Amino acid sequence: GENVEQHPSTLSVQEGDSAVIKCTYSDSASNYFPWYKQELGKRPQLIIDIRSNVGEKKDQRIAVTLNKTAKHFSLHITETQPEDSAVYFCAASKELGNSGNTPLVFGKGTRLSVIA
Amino acid sequence: KAGVTQTPRYLIKTRGQQVTLSCSPISGHRSVSWYQQTPGQGLQFLFEYFSETQRNKGNFPGRFSGRQFSNSRSEMNVSTLELGDSALYLCASSRTGAPVGYTFGSGTRLTVV
Numbered sequence: 168g169e170n171v172e173q174h175p176s177t178l179s180v181q182e183g184d185s186a187v188i189k190c191t192y193s194d195s196a197s198n199y200f201p202w203y204k205q206e207l208g209k210r211p212q213l214i215i216d217i218r219s220n221v222g223e224k225k226d227q228r229i230a231v232t233l234n235k236t237a238k239h240f241s242l243h244i245t246e247t248q249p250e251d252s253a254v255y256f257c258a259a260s261k262e263l264g265n266s267g268n269t270p271l272v273f274g275k276g277t278r279l280s281v282i283a
Numbered sequence: 284k285a286g287v288t289q290t291p292r293y294l295i296k297t298r299g300q301q302v303t304l305s306c307s308p309i310s311g312h313r314s315v316s317w318y319q320q321t322p323g324q325g326l327q328f329l330f331e332y333f334s335e336t337q338r339n340k341g342n343f344p345g346r347f348s349g350r351q352f353s354n355s356r357s358e359m360n361v362s363t364l365e366l367g368d369s370a371l372y373l374c375a376s377s378r379t380g381a382p383v384g385y386t387f388g389s390g391t392r393l394t395v396v
Binding site (some may be wrong): 210212260267268270271272274275 | 331337385
């Protein structure tokens with residue numbers, strides 16, 4: 168089955184700097200890659216996702232890149248702010264259209280600390 | 284619109300007991316998935332229900348079971364609780380069952396003593 172590796176497990180950056188979190192996946196048939204942000208004591212929330220027919224997607228200060236050949240995808244946060252401090256999870260899944268889908272397989276998370 | 288509601292928020296049980304957790308999805312969502320979150324293993328998939336049928340199942344022992352009702356509300360049950368079952372149990376709902384559009388609930392924190 169699918170296996171998702173996520174690095175680093177912890178990341179500290181100065182406010183205003185960029186943060187990059189990387190994930191690799193094992194199943195080349197996976198085609199949907201979301202990122203979730205989980206603040207302390209709160210539920211995971213989707214912040215951005217990408218499908219395998221796209222190489223990059225941006226939403227304001229957040230971007231995700233996907234390299235299908237290397238089977239890795241990355242989250243980029245620019246101009247980090249203290250409120251970006253949280254645990255970030257990557258995940259992978261196969262969308263099979265009308266045939267259903269495979270469950271999300273998550274990486275183990277990255278604890279991002281933005282130091283003011 | 285109301286989000287995904289999980290009850291109870293916190294639960295303390297003794298080893299050997301059983302427990303039932305509840306998840307009410309967003310109105311109109313027919314799929315409910317359950318995940319176990321622990322510091323060491325991260326988020327691990329338990330099972331998914333769609334229109335009252337279990338559609339996917341993760342690699343958990345048979346002590347973990349679930350069901351879904353006609354109103355899409357779902358319950359999961361853990362029998363013969365073990366200390367290692369202490370975790371945050373999250374459910375997520377979506378309209379079609381595809382993970383696109385997953386919305387997570389706030390979870391039930393289960394502590395087994």
